[in-house]
Amino acid sequence: DTAVSQTPKYLVTQMGNDKSIKCEQNLGHDTMYWYKQDSKKFLKIMFSYNNKELIINETVPNRFSPKSPDKAHLNLHINSLELGDSAVYFCASSSRHEQFFGPGTRLTVL
Amino acid sequence: AQSVAQPEDQVNVAEGNPLTVKCTYSVSGNPYLFWYVQYPNRGLQFLLKYITGDNLVKGSYGFEAEFNKSQTSFHLKKPSALVSDSALYFCAVRGVEGGSYKLIFGSGTRLLVRP
Numbered sequence: 001d002t003a004v005s006q007t008p009k010y011l012v013t014q015m016g017n018d019k020s021i022k023c024e025q026n027l028g029h030d031t032m033y034w035y036k037q038d039s040k041k042f043l044k045i046m047f048s049y050n051n052k053e054l055i056i057n058e059t060v061p062n063r064f065s066p067k068s069p070d071k072a073h074l075n076l077h078i079n080s081l082e083l084g085d086s087a088v089y090f091c092a093s094s095s096r097h098e099q100f101f102g103p104g105t106r107l108t109v110l
Numbered sequence: 111a112q113s114v115a116q117p118e119d120q121v122n123v124a125e126g127n128p129l130t131v132k133c134t135y136s137v138s139g140n141p142y143l144f145w146y147v148q149y150p151n152r153g154l155q156f157l158l159k160y161i162t163g164d165n166l167v168k169g170s171y172g173f174e175a176e177f178n179k180s181q182t183s184f185h186l187k188k189p190s191a192l193v194s195d196s197a198l199y200f201c202a203v204r205g206v207e208g209g210s211y212k213l214i215f216g217s218g219t220r221l222l223v224r225p
Contacts (some may be wrong), residue, residue, distance in 0.1 A: 031210060041198060043154075043215040048207075055210035081214075090153060097142060097161060097204070099213055101154040 003027050004102040006091050012108045013081055019076045021105045023091030031055075032074040033092040033099065034066060043090070049074050081109045112137045113206045116216035123191045123223055131186040131219045133201030142204035143184040145175055149197045157199075160184060171195070177208065191223045 004025045013019055025032060033056075034046040048056035052068040063079045074091060086109045091102040113136045123129045135141055142161055146154040156171025167179045175186045184201060198220050202213040 033212070035213075041148075041218045043200065043218075044212075045212045048210045048212055050210050056207050056212055092154075094211065097159060098144070098156055100156070101146075103153040 001055050004091055004093055004100050006085065006089075006102040008105060009103065010106050010108075011107065012110065014110055015081055015083060017081050018077070018079045019081060019107070020075055021089055021091075022073070022075045023102055025091075025093040025100070025102075027091040027093055027095070027100060029095055029100075030043050030071055031094045032068065032071070033094070034076050035090040035092060035101075037088040037090060037104070039087070046078075046089075047074075062072070078107075081107075083109050085109050111183050112203055112214050114201050114203050114213055114214055114216040116199075116201055116219045118219050120220045120222060123221070125193050125217075125225050127221050129188050129191045129195070129201050129221065129223070131135075131201075131221060133184045133186065133216055134182050135144070135184060136182065137203050141182075141184075143175075143177065144202040144204070145169065145173070145184075145198045146202060146215075147171075147187050147197050148200065148218075154200065157186070168175045180193075191221075193223045193225055196223045 028083045031050045047066045049068045065077045068074045088104045090104045092099045112197045139170045144159045145157040160177045201216040205214045
């Protein structure tokens with residue numbers, strides 16, 4: 001009964017490929033997020049969705065396209081992967097104040 | 111603009127000693143402040159939050175934090191450190207954009223507790 005789950009946990013791929021990361025939450029929250037943690041451990045928000053609607057897009061390249069089929073899921077699709085996309089990607093969902101994070105997906109682009 | 115600063119990249123402390131991890135913030139209006147902990151190869155775990163009320167907030171694993179409005183600080187503390195507390199700690203402030211909330215994180219502080 002994991003609250004926020006992500007798949008896969010690790011993703012290794014070649015430059016130029018397209019890949020997806022899936023996220024699901026069973027907390028009944030309306031709002032979900034994607035964060036990126038770079039190699040220096042710095043965390044920055046990428047997107048926020050509220051009830052399947054995009055609310056926040058933090059000037060992320062349009063190669064990144066989030067998709068929310070329902071409010072329990074927020075998937076992240078990345079086209080034409082670049083070396084600089086290598087990072088750990090965290091999904092989160094929130095109640096009124098707290099955000100609950102998934103375990104992260106470590107993406108390595110070769 | 112809203113921001114969070116964690117001035118120390120690393121804090122070293124001996125087991126059994128008190129620890130403090132510093133955080134200062136800049137936000138318009140009343141701040142909503144959070145501390146999260148990240149263990150190696152794990153996601154972020156919520157430790158505690160300040161929304162309103164008492165300036166001293168108690169959280170998980172014996173941690174507490176003191177909200178100081180005049181110094182715009184929200185330092186994380188624990189009276190007696192454990193080796194198992196060694197991890198990466200993030201302070202965050204809640205920002206608002208487009209009617210949705212987002213967390214703005216500090217750069218993180220690595221806590222190393224030596225036996």
